[in-house]
Amino acid sequence: xxxxxxxxxxxxxxxxxxxxxxxxxxxxxxxxxxxxxxxxxxxxxxxxxxxxxxxxxxxxxxxxxxxxxxxxxxxxxxxxxxxxxxxxxxxxxxxxxxxxxxxxxxxxxxxxxxxxxxxxxxxxxxxxxxxxxxxxxxxxxxxxxxxxxxxxxxxxxxxxxxxxxxxxxxxxxxxxxxxxxxxxxxxxxxxxxxxxxxxxxxxxxxxxxxxxxxxxxxxxxxxxxxxxxxxxxxxxxxxxxxxxxxxxxxxxxxxxxxxxxxxxxxxxxxxxxxxxxxxxxxxxxxxxxxxxxxxxxxxxxxxxxxxxxxxxxxxxxxxxxxxxxxxxxxxxxxxxxxxxxxxxxxxxxxxxxxxxxxxxxxxxxxxxxxxxxxxxxxxxxxxxxxxxxxxxxxxxxxxxxxxxxxxxxxxxxxxxxxxxxxxxxxxxxxxxxxxxxxxxxxxxxxxxxxxxxxxxxxxxxxxxxxxxxxxxxxxxxxxxxxxxxxxxxxxxxxxxxxxxxxxxxxxxxxxxxxxxxxxxxxxxxxxxxxxxxxxxx
Numbered sequence: 275x276x277x278x279x280x281x282x283x284x285x286x287x288x289x290x291x292x293x294x295x296x297x298x299x300x301x302x303x304x305x306x307x308x309x310x311x312x313x314x315x316x317x318x319x320x321x322x323x324x325x326x327x328x329x330x331x332x333x334x335x336x337x338x339x340x341x342x343x344x345x346x347x348x349x350x351x352x353x354x355x356x357x358x359x360x361x362x363x364x365x366x367x368x369x370x371x372x373x374x375x376x377x378x379x380x381x382x383x384x385x386x387x388x389x390x391x392x393x394x395x396x397x398x399x400x401x402x403x404x405x406x407x408x409x410x411x412x413x414x415x416x417x418x419x420x421x422x423x424x425x426x427x428x429x430x431x432x433x434x435x436x437x438x439x440x441x442x443x444x445x446x447x448x449x450x451x452x453x454x455x456x457x458x459x460x461x462x463x464x465x466x467x468x469x470x471x472x473x474x475x476x477x478x479x480x481x482x483x484x485x486x487x488x489x490x491x492x493x494x495x496x497x498x499x500x501x502x503x504x505x506x507x508x509x510x511x512x513x514x515x516x517x518x519x520x521x522x523x524x525x526x527x528x529x530x531x532x533x534x535x536x537x538x539x540x541x542x543x544x545x546x547x548x549x550x551x552x553x554x555x556x557x558x559x560x561x562x563x564x565x566x567x568x569x570x571x572x573x574x575x576x577x578x579x580x581x582x583x584x585x586x587x588x589x590x591x592x593x594x595x596x597x598x599x600x601x602x603x604x605x606x607x608x609x610x611x612x613x614x615x616x617x618x619x620x621x622x623x624x625x626x627x628x629x630x631x632x633x634x635x636x637x638x639x640x641x642x643x644x645x646x647x648x649x650x651x652x653x654x655x656x657x658x659x660x661x662x663x664x665x666x667x668x669x670x671x672x673x674x675x676x677x678x679x680x681x682x683x684x685x686x687x688x689x690x691x692x693x694x695x696x697x698x699x700x701x702x703x704x705x706x707x708x709x710x711x712x713x714x715x716x717x718x719x720x721x722x723x724x725x726x727x728x729x730x731x732x733x734x735x736x737x738x739x740x741x742x743x744x745x746x747x748x749x750x751x752x753x754x755x756x757x758x759x760x761x762x763x764x765x766x767x768x769x770x771x772x773x774x775x776x777x778x779x780x781x782x783x784x785x786x787x788x789x790x791x792x793x794x795x796x797x798x799x800x801x802x803x804x805x806x807x808x809x810x811x
Contacts, residue, residue: 278306286314294324319348329610363809382428445469464522492540552584571650576762590688591616609694617688635682677765690785695724698786711798715778728769741773
């Protein structure tokens, strides 16, 4: 019996073993298979998830989404995407913050910030738990005078506190591994406290931390970047240390960098990316757990005009690989792990006139960066040198066309303003000095770089949509794509959809996750938070 002669129900059951890409191609085989796929709510739902590059999480009540009817799941997915497409929230709430401090974190539907000797956590509403009652908050006592940074993972019930040590200790920082729900030592942690940059970790006799740090969690891995660390009294360098926090004798390493490393992020389960202060991107692999990570490639920035140089750079992108579906209250959809958008902020200045500065943000897909390892391998395989070459710095022309650049300000927190393929910004029209704190209401702008949306732009019903579609291309002054002060074309290669809100908001900065936009209002007199407004999509 031919496949197409099977009963439709059985045929759809067989087709259900295909992934979204295979289903799309299967529709082209013949009319019978196309009709079977188009008439199956489950197969159409699978295609919709792939189109929006989303995966299923947990339902509002915590049960597996397979227990929710497919028709309901598909309707919810379309309503969710329509809400983002029109930038029209389903629910909205504002809550005052009785405390305000310089250190904050926004992960998995929980917003936390420091106060006087404590950290306050707030579970934000979502579409399944709309505002109406009091927002759940709790405090943990902590010595904020010694607190350097913190992060947490609701899905792991893990809270990590970075504390400065006393001067007589032979390490720089204590990393306390606590339960997010109890503030007691985490039951899965091999050690309750990890010691960062111990004397035994490297050659120096002692360290002293004077610069900022960056923490990041990815499953069982915990990494910290320690900038401007003094070793042996006068040697200043940057260090990256990583542990397997669940195993005492698990994989761990310390890397030392003489050049400044401004930022880092995990790229995959066995790759991480370092960002130098000159904007260079350096890829490391830690596939081999019996040795230190290996540099596999570095990517050069576009060249600058004479007398110009890079001042600083930092990056952002959420969620971290291997940590999808982290919402504390349960959200049925989250970006899938196949790919995501990364944001890089860079500032350049003229060395002969340091007041002449320009800031930019560019976006690139994580998959594009990872693909550069293969480009390096091809280049190294073609060399005739008998000695193995050092990992090269790949020229901008090889990867730059796959980026998309925009002028930027210093007021966007790109670490928390990118999620999946979307970005959010508040549009400040007061460009005068002090305009950041202006009380003038601002509109919001959301860009969506999901390549599937661009590819199918002309095939969708966009009636009533007030946004615009911007196709990727190479463009610039006089058609060359070169913008001062660069001497190479800047990338405009990513297509995106952009929507600006009809309504204006009382906001100084905006953040986002998979289902919310956070609007933060800061006081002009001291920069402290005045309130947080939550838009639930």
